[in-house]
Amino acid sequence: xxxxxxxxxxxxREKAEAKVPFxxxxxxxxxxRYFDVSAPWLNRVLEGAPKQILKAVDGIDFAIKPGETFSLxxxxxxxxxxxxxxxxxxxxxxxxxxxxxxxxIAGRSRKEMxxxxxxxxxxxxxxxxxxxxxxxxxxxxxxxxxxxxxADSPDEVLERVGRLLTQVGLAPADGDKYPHExxxxxxxxxxxxxxxxxEPDFLVCDEPTSALDVSVQAQILNLMxxxxxxxxxxxxxxxxxxxxxxxxxxxxxxxxxxRLAEVAPTDLLFSKPRHxxxxxxxxxxxxLEMSGRERMPVAGEVPNPINPPDGCAFHPRCxxxxxxxxxxxxxxRPTGDGALVACHGIEExxxxxxxxxSKPAVPEGLSA
Amino acid sequence: xxxHLLEVKNLRIEFPTRRGLLTAIDDVSFxxxxxxxxxxxxxxxxxxxxxxxxxxxxxxxxxxVAGGEIIMNGRRIDNLGYExxxxxxxxxxxxxxxxxxxxxxxxxxxxxxxxETIMTHTDMTxxxxxxxxxxxxxxxxxxxxxxxxxxxPHQFSGGMRQRVVIxxxxxxxxxxxxxDEPTTALDVSIQAQIIALLKKLCRDHGTAVMLVTHDMGVxxxxxxxxxxxxxxxxxxxxxxxxxxxxxxxxxxEGLMGSIPMIGHTGEKLQQIEGSMPxxxxxxxxxxxxxxxPKAFDRCFKERPNTIDVDGTEVACWLYDKxxxxx
Numbered sequence: 001x002x003x004x005x006x007x008x009x010x011x012x013r014e015k016a017e018a019k020v021p022f023x024x025x026x027x028x029x030x031x032x033r034y035f036d037v038s039a040p041w042l043n044r045v046l047e048g049a050p051k052q053i054l055k056a057v058d059g060i061d062f063a064i065k066p067g068e069t070f071s072l073x074x075x076x077x078x079x080x081x082x083x084x085x086x087x088x089x090x091x092x093x094x095x096x097x098x099x100x101x102x103x104x105i106a107g108r109s110r111k112e113m114x115x116x117x118x119x120x121x122x123x124x125x126x127x128x129x130x131x132x133x134x135x136x137x138x139x140x141x142x143x144x145x146x147x148x149x150x151a152d153s154p155d156e157v158l159e160r161v162g163r164l165l166t167q168v169g170l171a172p173a174d175g176d177k178y179p180h181e182x183x184x185x186x187x188x189x190x191x192x193x194x195x196x197x198x199e200p201d202f203l204v205c206d207e208p209t210s211a212l213d214v215s216v217q218a219q220i221l222n223l224m225x226x227x228x229x230x231x232x233x234x235x236x237x238x239x240x241x242x243x244x245x246x247x248x249x250x251x252x253x254x255x256x257x258x259r260l261a262e263v264a265p266t267d268l269l270f271s272k273p274r275h276x277x278x279x280x281x282x283x284x285x286x287x288l289e290m291s292g293r294e295r296m297p298v299a300g301e302v303p304n305p306i307n308p309p310d311g312c313a314f315h316p317r318c319x320x321x322x323x324x325x326x327x328x329x330x331x332x333r334p335t336g337d338g339a340l341v342a343c344h345g346i347e348e349x350x351x352x353x354x355x356x357x358s359k360p361a362v363p364e365g366l367s368a
Numbered sequence: 369x370x371x372h373l374l375e376v377k378n379l380r381i382e383f384p385t386r387r388g389l390l391t392a393i394d395d396v397s398f399x400x401x402x403x404x405x406x407x408x409x410x411x412x413x414x415x416x417x418x419x420x421x422x423x424x425x426x427x428x429x430x431x432x433v434a435g436g437e438i439i440m441n442g443r444r445i446d447n448l449g450y451e452x453x454x455x456x457x458x459x460x461x462x463x464x465x466x467x468x469x470x471x472x473x474x475x476x477x478x479x480x481x482x483x484e485t486i487m488t489h490t491d492m493t494x495x496x497x498x499x500x501x502x503x504x505x506x507x508x509x510x511x512x513x514x515x516x517x518x519x520x521p522h523q524f525s526g527g528m529r530q531r532v533v534i535x536x537x538x539x540x541x542x543x544x545x546x547x548d549e550p551t552t553a554l555d556v557s558i559q560a561q562i563i564a565l566l567k568k569l570c571r572d573h574g575t576a577v578m579l580v581t582h583d584m585g586v587x588x589x590x591x592x593x594x595x596x597x598x599x600x601x602x603x604x605x606x607x608x609x610x611x612x613x614x615x616x617x618x619x620x621e622g623l624m625g626s627i628p629m630i631g632h633t634g635e636k637l638q639q640i641e642g643s644m645p646x647x648x649x650x651x652x653x654x655x656x657x658x659x660x661p662k663a664f665d666r667c668f669k670e671r672p673n674t675i676d677v678d679g680t681e682v683a684c685w686l687y688d689k690x691x692x693x694x
Contacts, residue, residue, distance in 0.1 A: 075555040183643045184412075213411035213582060218626030218637040225636065240556060243585075247628035247637070270630055284560040286585025288612060288629060301525055301558060 022101045024063040025202055025234050026087065031096035031106075033057040033082055037306065054306050056082040058258035059096070061332070066201070069228070069235040071245045071266075073281075074255035075302050080238045083255075084206045087236065088122045089113055100202070118148045121195040125207035127187030131179040137190055138175030141165070144198040164193040169223060185216035189223065196227070204236045209244060221248060242285050246270050254278045257305055257313040260332055264339035274341045276318045276351065312344065320345045372399035373441060373576050374423065374544055380435035381418055381427065381600075390647050392418055392431065394600045397674075400544065405570065405577045407591030407608065409584060409623075413644055415600040416580045420546045422446065423578065424463050425453040441543065459489045462537030462575075464566075466549035468529035472521040478505075478532050479517035482539055489540040504535040508565060527558035534566060541573055548580045563590055584627055588612050596620045599644055599655040606680025616682040618660045654685065662686060 035054040038044060044051070057079045064070045072080040085091045087098055089105065098106045105116055121144075124130040131140055141161045144150075151157045162172030168189040179187055188208060195203055208224070209217040221244065227233060239245050245252055246266060253263040254277065262275040273279045300317040303309055312330050315321035324344050332340040333347055345351040381393035393415045400406045408416045421427050423438055425445065438446040445456060457463070465471040473481055482501035486492055492500065498517070505513035508531040521529055530550065537545050550566065551559040567590055570577050579591055587594055588608060595605040596617065604617040615621040625638030642659045651657055654667045666685045674681045675688055 075557060185643060214584070215411060215623055215626045215640040216643060218628075218639040219641075221628065222636055222639055241628075242556070243628045243630055246630045281557065282630075284556045285630060286560075286563075286583065286589050288585055288588050288624075288627065299561075301527055302555070 022066065024099075025066045025101060026236070027063040027097075027099040028083075028087070029061050029097045029099070031057055031060050031083070031086060031098065032094045033079075033086055033091055034094045052306055055258050055308065056305065057086065057093075060253075060255075060258075060260045062253055062260065062263060064202075064234060064236060066234055067228075067232055068250040069237055069248055071237040071239060071249035071252045072255055073239055073242060073245045073252060075240060075281075077257075077302055077305055078255040079258040079305075080240075080255050081206055084122065084204045084236065084238050088120055088204050089117065114148075118144075118150075118198045119201045120204070121198060121200040121202070122204045122206065123188075123191050123195050123208045126211050127184055127191050128211070130191055131187060131194075133179055135178075136175065137165075137177055137179065137182075140179070140190065141175070141194050141197050144194060148198050150198065160197070164197055167196065167227070168193045169219075183216075184212050185219055188212060188216075188220050192220075192223065192227070196231070200233070202234045202236070204238070206238045207240070208237075210239065210241070217244070224248070242282065254281065257302065257308050259313060260340070260342060261314065262339065262341045262343075263332065264341075268337065268339055274335060274339060274346050274351075275314075275343050276320055276345070277314045280317075312342075318345075320351050322350075371442065372439075373402045373404075374400040374578075375439040376419070376423070376436070377439070378436035379419065379422065379433065379438065379446075381415075381422055381431055382434040383431045385430075387648065391434075391650075392600050392647055393422070394650075395436070396597075396600070396602050397436075398595050398602065398605055400576050400578060402543070403570075403574045403576055404593065405567075405579055405591045407587035407594040408578060408580045408597060409582060409587055409594060410597035411582060411623075411644055413599075413647070414597040416582075416597050417548050418600075419597070420463075420548050420578060420580045424457055424461050424546050426457075426463075455489075458485055458542065459540055460542050460544065462540075462542040462545040464530075464533050464537045464545060464547040464550045467553050468526060468533045469521065471533050472529060472536075474521055477518050477520055478524070482517075482532075482536060485536055486539050500539070501535075504539055505532070507569070508532070508535045509561075510535075526554055527561060530554060530558075530562050531565065534562070534569065538569060538573065538575065542575065544576045544578065545570065546578045546580070549582070550579070551586060552581070552583070559586070566590070584612070584624065596623070599650055600647065601655055602674070602681075602683060603656065604680060604682045604684075605674075606682075610678065610680050616677055616680055616687065617656075617684050618662050618686070619656045622659075622661075654683070 033056050035056055037054045038051040039049050043049060072083060074080050082091065086093050093106045097104045100116055100120065105113065138161050141164055142157050145157050145160055151160055161175055165172050165174055170186065170189055179190065182190065209220050212220060228235065237248055249266045251263065251265050252269045254261045254275065256277050261277045269278065273282050303316065309316055311326045311328055315325040330342045330344050332342040335341055377397050379393055379396045380391065383390040383392055396419060408419065410416045422433055433446050437444055440460060479498060479501050482504060483494060483497040486497040486500055502513045502517050505517060510516050510528060510531055524532060551562050554562060563586060581587060591608045593606065594608050594611045596603045596611065598619050603619045604611060611620060615624050622638060622640035626640060628637060640659050645651060645655060653669050654672050657663045657667045660667065672683045672685045674683050677687050
């Protein structure tokens with residue numbers, strides 16, 4: 001009975017989607033988020049210290065097509081998690097727009113956001129911190145169903161919870177347990193079940209496997225892939241692990257200090273990385289093929305985002321930097337084959353396609 | 369009999385708990401030769417860090433070595449008293465831990481921590497020790513070491529702090545360094561720097577390393593030999609190339625298959641069903657039997673012996689059967 005109802009609902013939704021075909025499900029334009037990290041007012045007055053603004057996300061644009069997996073990759077502090085929080089509305093943007101199916105959702109009120117929040121869910125990194133330890137699993141998963149009023153009777157809620165648990169590879173009887181009775185991988189399955197409870201179209205996954213062991217990570221990545229096929233989900237996947245990103249994504253955006261350095265389809269990014277940062281990042285992936293090549297680690301560290309370098313933020317670590325890179329900030333430009341690269345050197349064609357000079361051997365990604 | 373730098377024989381670590389005795393490490397044996405890098409991999413709870421802690425004598429009570437021996441340079445070290453062990457720790461065995469922020473004292477300058485260690489283990493004068501500290505900081509690649517030596521740990525970034533910890537571990541040229549997840553808390557580009565540094569320094573000083581990590585990639589790049597641990601036991605020990613390229617134990621095979629790799633997009637990852645058993649609930653026979661796709665009768669009854677297969681020691685009955693056939 002309720003099975004038929006949900007499928008009816010799904011059909012209805014599909015129809016609604018068919019009516020207004022959106023080329024992009026989510027589009028982010030000029031998104032910025034600044035945090036004020038100044039000392040308290042009194043200290044500023046007494047010590048004459050200036051205001052300090054941390055530009056966590058400093059003007060990024062990207063668009064995600066329905067059914068695809070778009071990944072943001074970068075080192076800690078590059079702003080990738082802030083982007084995730086901006087999209088689900090946990091932070092409001094300082095400027096810029098976030099369009100979900102053509103509607104700007106940035107800075108909307110809670111009430112206005114409610115119908116969109118149902119369709120836009122999030123999976124968090126730490127499954128130990130993101131599940132309420134005092135709630136039974138059944139209540140945790142039922143919460144979105146109740147909050148969005150998606151079931152007609154308590155029995156239907158229960159039935160749905162059971163179905164969701166089965167869907168993520170657990171048993172309906174697990175609903176009676178508490179989160180502490182589950183292992184890390186199983187908890188992440190619970191987080192996924194909760195995210196799916198409101199029948200979303202779009203999932204923001206912030207480092208969903210970073211806290212897990214590799215064999216469990218494989219289980220979760222496979223599960224996410226199966227669910228995507230089954231339910232036609234769109235993922236924004238955030239990770240620092242390039243191998244995982246390469247495995248799951250259709251397109252990848254590489255972030256560095258709050259900006260996008262390069263956006264490209266996965267195959268292209270990993271076979272022909274353009275931006276010097278992307279190349280150096282790819283070169284840091286430990287080599288399981290045992291080719292015995294000596295890696296050339298990227299020199300230096302990510303600069304302090306409160307005081308980012310002028311011009312291209314990567315220039316202090318970039319072997320190709322010149323005066324223009326030090327003074328003028330590059331904007332992402334299309335390269336003609338589907339990639340966007342924010343680099344003066346690439347635009348001017350002065351960066352060779354060949355591997356970066358200081359390296360003795362061809363990196364794995366380029367030779368493949 | 370060849371002399372190994374470190375030999376661990378039938379090590380057994382137990383934790384008495386309210387619900388009975390918990391055997392966290394069960395009959396683990398391996399050795400490390402001089403100047404060799406032994407990688408120890410396994411998932412969380414496999415007992416890899418515990419083995420490292422037992423070697424440096426920093427097992428947290430109520431955990432205790434309940435059986436077996438740890439022999440360093442021909443001398444048994446697992447039954448030494450606190451003071452005796454303190455002399456060995458740092459002097460002969462250095463340690464690098466995962467989180468550089470918790471392994472440095474936030475109230476002391478980096479220089480003071482280095483000179484203190486140097487002066488505890490050698491009879492250098494304070495001035496000499498300070499010079500040595502600056503030399504060490506230069507060696508681990510810290511810019512402006514003369515200035516940095518008087519700074520506190522919070523003034524360093526994560527990668528720089530881990531460099532200081534490495535300097536601290538190597539400051540009196542120990543024969544062995546136990547590095548417990550030295551790069552796990554760091555970003556990928558910094559991780560590559562630290563691994564390269566550790567590799568170079570140990571090669572230059574001839575230091576042997578026991579590298580404990582869950583990251584097979586780090587092992588593949590750094591180690592000479594690998595020990596794969598599962599549920600407090602060793603599944604497989606062998607030369608790194610063999611273990612990575614032709615894993616023998618079904619667990620290692622599954623583990624290698626579950627690692628996403630660049631250039632293998634679109635395929636489903638191989639997955640090992642289930643999860644590691646709780647230590648209170650280790651199955652009889654082979655600990656891996658509930659998850660093993662190749663398990664047969666004997667695996668459920670008897671715990672496998674280590675069997676030598678082309679230079680790799682494997683604890684799996686599959687290979688005994690084969691040996692019997694040939």
